[in-house]
Amino acid sequence: MKTAVAPRVFRLPDLGEGLTEAEVLEWKVAVGDTVEVDQVVVEVETAKAAVEVPVPFAGTVLKLHAGPGAVLGVGEPLIEVGEAGAGSGSEDPAAARYREEEQAGSGNVLIGYGTGGASGTRRRRGRARPADKASDTVAGDAGTAAARPRLAPRVISPLVRRIAREHGVDIAAVTPTGPRGVILRRDVEQAIAAAAPAEPATAAVAGPAGGLADERIPLRGLRRAVADKLTRSRAEIPDATTWVDVDATGLLDVRDALRRTRPDLGIGLLALLARICVSGLRRFPELNSSVDTGRGEIVRHGRVNLGFAAQTDRGLVVPVVRDAHLMTTGDLAAELARLTGLARAGKLPPEALTGGTFTLNNYGVFGVDGSTPIINHPEAALLGVGRFVDRPWVHDGAVVPRKVAQLSLTFDHRVCDGGTAGGFLRYVADCVEDPSVLIAHS
Known part of the structure; x- marks a missing residue:
């Protein structure tokens, strides 16, 4: 049996x-x-x-x-x-x-x-x-x-x-x-x-005082993880923010030229900004760091794992481009596109969301000019990019309309002082205004 x-x-x-x-x-x-x-x-x-x-x-x-x-x-x-x-x-x-x-x-x-x-x-x-x-x-x-x-x-x-x-x-x-x-x-x-017939078009649920009733949304999953990380960042990191307005006309011209001559590479604005960030971190490695509070040490990372903020139906996620310092601009564009597609489809594996050493946040896509973003713990810095809009700008001695954007850098004051942070931000701004600077230092 x-x-x-x-x-x-x-x-x-x-x-x-x-x-x-x-x-x-x-x-x-x-x-x-x-x-x-x-x-x-x-x-x-x-x-x-x-x-x-x-x-x-x-x-x-x-x-x-x-x-x-x-x-x-x-x-x-x-x-x-x-x-x-x-x-x-x-x-x-x-x-x-x-x-x-x-x-x-x-x-x-x-x-x-x-x-x-x-x-x-x-x-x-x-x-x-x-x-x-x-x-x-x-x-x-x-x-x-x-x-x-x-x-x-x-x-x-x-x-x-x-x-x-x-x-x-x-x-x-x-x-x-x-x-x-x-x-x-x-x-x-x-x-x-x-x-349906019994409910007027303007019907609302009445609360105890005659107003709208409160709605309680469970803080769980991705949203809770984001909340925990941001809370920890604010509690542990003494951050500071510095910003600068830049004439981005030159960078946008380079993007448009690449779209015409090498459309197969798919190089967009985010890939160019990522390339600039990687170059800036080579010159200012203090910002590619984290702080080991348990051992009282600053850990300066040898690899650049570049995170970038991506808005999805599940909320804000930060996929990580690993070893971004080893990639060409075309490689960066391809990896950014791949990770963005996975993020929007909700298919990002957990390992693609960890291990970042620096974050790029292009919040200009939401139509805003500036921000003081919270550092993605345990990283030491985050570069924010506002929208690119036509503004009057002095160019070659004349006031003319140019494509202007605001760049902001939030950094951990434990890993560097304002001079280093300002030097990094100024280098990024110079590359945005004149991309030949990037070529000269790459």
């Missing part, structure tokens, strides 16, 4: 980079599914990136230990896998019948995840409880149904939960039409349609 294989629990693994927890974004499997070794079963979001997690076991999914939005620490139970076929009789038949409909709009379905409970727990599949059996009785005994306590609403599809959330629909108030009390997409859409 074959010996049954005991169920195995796969716990949230150590995802590296010092990460201690992750938030469940989306399950790729459901209870009752068969999985193979190294099959991706869930996507989680860490403080640095979204990560797809494979399971090291093969068999049948018996239990998902956390739903979307749940935050798990490293080592906490994630998924339980049993012998192949072990869960074939444990999945809710109604959920199985309706899985095809719900998957049509939502991808993989997380079976049995309920949104009605504040605790975020789920009911196990298997033998129905008395309340579940009661919900299967044929409608007709209205008095008995009214007296029966209502079960927590059950939503199978992540799509249904998202539609309800986006339209402000209270799932607990939705009448389910699916078997065993499952709320379907049509139920939520019907609730949205029913509420």
Whole structure:
């Protein structure tokens, strides 16, 4: 007789980079599914990136230990896998019948995840409880149904939960039409349609004092990591900022010339600014440093790992171009484009967001002239670039319109004094105003 294989629990693994927890974004499997070794079963979001997690076991999914939005620490139970076929009789038949409909709009379905409970727990599949059996009785005994306590609403599809959330629909108030009390997409859409005529165009949720109600947004994932890093930067680094206005007409002319003569290289303004920063850090290596507070030492880095700020749907991230000092301008342009694409797609690996030694922030794309940015801890400096706009400027003895931008350098006063910071910023400004300076020093 074959010996049954005991169920195995796969716990949230150590995802590296010092990460201690992750938030469940989306399950790729459901209870009752068969999985193979190294099959991706869930996507989680860490403080640095979204990560797809494979399971090291093969068999049948018996239990998902956390739903979307749940935050798990490293080592906490994630998924339980049993012998192949072990869960074939444990999945809710109604959920199985309706899985095809719900998957049509939502991808993989997380079976049995309920949104009605504040605790975020789920009911196990298997033998129905008395309340579940009661919900299967044929409608007709209205008095008995009214007296029966209502079960927590059950939503199978992540799509249904998202539609309800986006339209402000209270799932607990939705009448389910699916078997065993499952709320379907049509139920939520019907609730949205029913509420629409009753809500004036200017309706707002009233707060205790008649104003708008407060909204509480969990500080987790990437946003919490950014908040922690910026808070630490402000607490530990005695920063100072210096700035200068520059005539960037010459640099923009070089960019336009490269676009005409070498469009294959894809060299844009950010790549040129990155090239200038790398050259400046060679001349002023004090700014390519960090401070080891534990040992009381300044660490002057031999490599230039250039970070650049990128705005994404998940928030502000800082991908890192490693060994930027070894790259040509064309190489820099290619790597900047590659990392930007990954960032916007939410596919940056955690290692692409760490190890920076200096950051370039082109906040001019937001239409602003200047800023005093916070240093990306544990780095020692950050160069900010404002928008390039036409302004009156004295050029060759005459006041003429030129493309002018403001450059700002925020630096750690522990690694250098104002003279060094000013020297770096002046060198950058000279290269922007006259790119031949960059060629002469490269």
